[in-house]
Amino acid sequence: MPTAAVQNILLAEPRGFCAGVDRAIEIVEKALTKFGAPIYVRHEIVHNTYVVDDLKAKGAIFIEELDDVPPGATLVFSAHGVSRAVQQEAERRGFQIFDATCPLVTKVHVEVAKLAKEGYEFIMIGHKGHPEVEGTMGQLDGGIHLVEEVEDVARVSPRQTERLAVVTQTTLSVDDAAHIAQAIKARFPMVREPKHQDICYATQNRQDAVKLMSSQVDIVIVVGSPTSSNSNRLAEVARKLGTPGYMVDRAEDLQPHWFEGCSRVGLTAGASAPEILVRQVVERIKALGAVSVQTMPGQPETVKFPLPKGLRLDLDDEAAAPVARS
Template sequence: MKVILATPRGFCAGVIRAIEIVEIALEKYGAPVYVRHEIVHNRHVVESLEARGARFVENLDEIPPGAVTIFSAHGVSQAVEQEARERGLPVLDATCPLVTKVHNQGRRYEGQGRAVVLIGHAGHPEVEGTMGRMTGAVHLVQTVADVAALDLPIDTPLAYVTQTTLSIDDTRAIITALERRFSNVVGPDTRDICYATQNRQWAVRELAKSADIILVVGARNSSNSNRLREIGEECGVPSYLIADEADLDRAWLRDARSIGLTAGASAPEVLIERVINRLGEWQKIDVSTLAGREERIQFRLPAELLEA
């Protein structure tokens, strides 16, 4: 059985930075430190940090007065930021810099007098944080049908921003629908789209050219991991999202001679290794790595942690 690894796969720079912020905070300040929401959408990462003293909460009122507080990689609204300030909580912001860039783009478009459309998934913490960064109404669209339902005049000056876990390919149809329906539409350059999302989706399309099935390691609540599985299916290859090796089903492999293996941006490489080991227990495997796009991007830590 051939096992072909995607390149790139797994952790992106924003996820690495977020996890490092929690780890260094624990070293510098001691346990516990409190993280609002899962630092990234992966149970294994969360449980590992919990074992070292991180405490994950959904609301700031669960955090004791004066406790070190970390905002997750997904970002938070201005209201959450203000609440932390009013409570005097010392905050470390682990928001991915590319998410922050979307926040800044949205506010800049607002400042130009444009109505802002956010392309994203309702209920996702990044979407909630981005919408909460705008001072006015934000129009959330998830489908082309949502564009048709927008109650705005055709000549409304409009601008769109996107959830970072969606690539330009994911949003192209919606953007086209916006440009067809409205006469004055602007949006970010394609170079501003999250590099990690684009690269991992490109790698799955490459895997699909030579794999009989595709396995995506990632959490069920990880938007980018779910999208990788969907892309595999769109390419005509049976694709499965698994949290770890325990989710593997031998029936999937019955007629397969090659397995494509990748991971969402919040899944650690150790999970890939565990999946490979499980496959190797079932039958002899030959592991190779598909050539792909090299990622060298690194994001700086918050100033409070640089010295540590």
Template sequence: MTAKQVLLAEPRGFCAGVDRAIEIVERALTKFGAPIYVRHEIVHNTYVVNDLKSKGAIFIEDLAEVPPGATLVFSAHGVSKAVQEEAAQRGFQVFDATCPLVTKVHVEVAKLAKEGYEFIMIGHKGHPEVEGTMGQLTSGIHLVEDIDDVQNVHPSQTEKLAVVTQTTLSVDDAADIAAAVRWRFPNVREPKQQDICYATQNRQDAIKVMSRQVDVVIVVGSPTSSNSNRLAELARKLGVPAYMVDTALDLKPEWLDHKLRVGLTAGASAPEVLVTEVIDRIRELGAVAVQRMDGVEETMKFPLPKGLKL
């Protein structure tokens, strides 16, 4: 017995920040010609990165790999002050594809640091967004990955202490860690609006609704994608088996054995073409209907940097 119906999450896939980042690279390639250098993967999706490579983008981690006078794009995850300064010193033409919602966090950190604040950052060690945000300062920012980490934070003072969050975390996990921060530091300053982005929130909310209606969840997203991983984790926490696939080729038929309804969603960096291919694969395995969930309609759009008009 195999799947008979696919329930398609709404919303899913690309968010406004990812759309903008990809468009920045594509416009730079059109306007200035290949190669265009990009520091780190523009977004965490294998298909997107390979597609841009085929068009002439070169992805690097060290600015020493970029020749003098080249055009450089910073990825959607943001970069540290040190990387910004090095790029300026090397004289590159730079276009910043940092998601504006990540930039909002950077601006808040810079503003409060001038007022003497130290920071607790909730996030995953080694993630480029975390490195970029923590790299806005040379000191005074403490990373916590879970509730236990909160007990090991020792700021130099607690009168001026603020909390910031990686934008792609589990909403519920981040809330639990933030509660632990408030318990230990009752006077901690929190952002006026939560740092977790609208797209992360919306996709997780859709999983919460979907998980009550399906027997298994498939998440289209690359292993490096934080927000995609959080979607699969959330479904599992809600008691539903969940699997991530980079492409339709990763889908294993046994995942669908005795599963009559399959929930399908995609992380914010996964293109719709991959979702369509996964649907086609599930149809090959026996599904006869695709139903779209009701969900939030996202209309957010971010402006492009100056200098990229075609």
């Protein structure tokens, strides 16, 4: 690598795995341990190449169509959630199903189902084609209008406006979603907004960390796969604040010319990117001359989501085991 001016690396905090991603990966690993390979997973369990390849090596088979799952197989739904039609079809086929949908996405699904029974239509802020958006919109047979940008709000044509509610993809840019929500409120003053915003705590925390970090560094590197919505948003946040932001799937993706004239490098990772990739990127940047690595203070995260009943191995085993007495 050519010589660069890099001296310091500043690690964002928090970064990397969130509770929903931890839970989803653990569900696949526990299913493999309990039932043996292969375990079928509909869609990538999380949007990270390293994680998916690692689980493939352990015996997970990733599919998009239920036709690719043999009868009697064990099937895991990805962290992004699935439509009601996919869930019903999987149940009809008799698969052993474990749902790894992030509980914060499930919360949105529950809210949609509840309000739909009360006669509500919905405006969903999200990215067309993203599996989470497809899963949420697929909770109903219609009545959810997708908007991706402020300009889309003017084109929404609900059947009525008295019962209209907003829901949001959980991995969006907090600021972009807020701007779109303002436009929706301006056009539909009676719209019902979520009691608590749908964008998840981890997405919020990682974006906030990048905002704090951006003014302290010359460049921001985000570890994350191209398909990861929340990782893409982190790079966008840096760029909107005037700091060059680049996303890499692995350390080998780093380009030396990005660092020319940069003495301080900010480094973070999307919610689906494992810490091992961050460490590899650190070593790669050290080869450019960085001599110190600091971690910035950040919001502690203590959230942990429980596993589905059939996969709580330790609890199940403890409950079944006789109590030892001295």
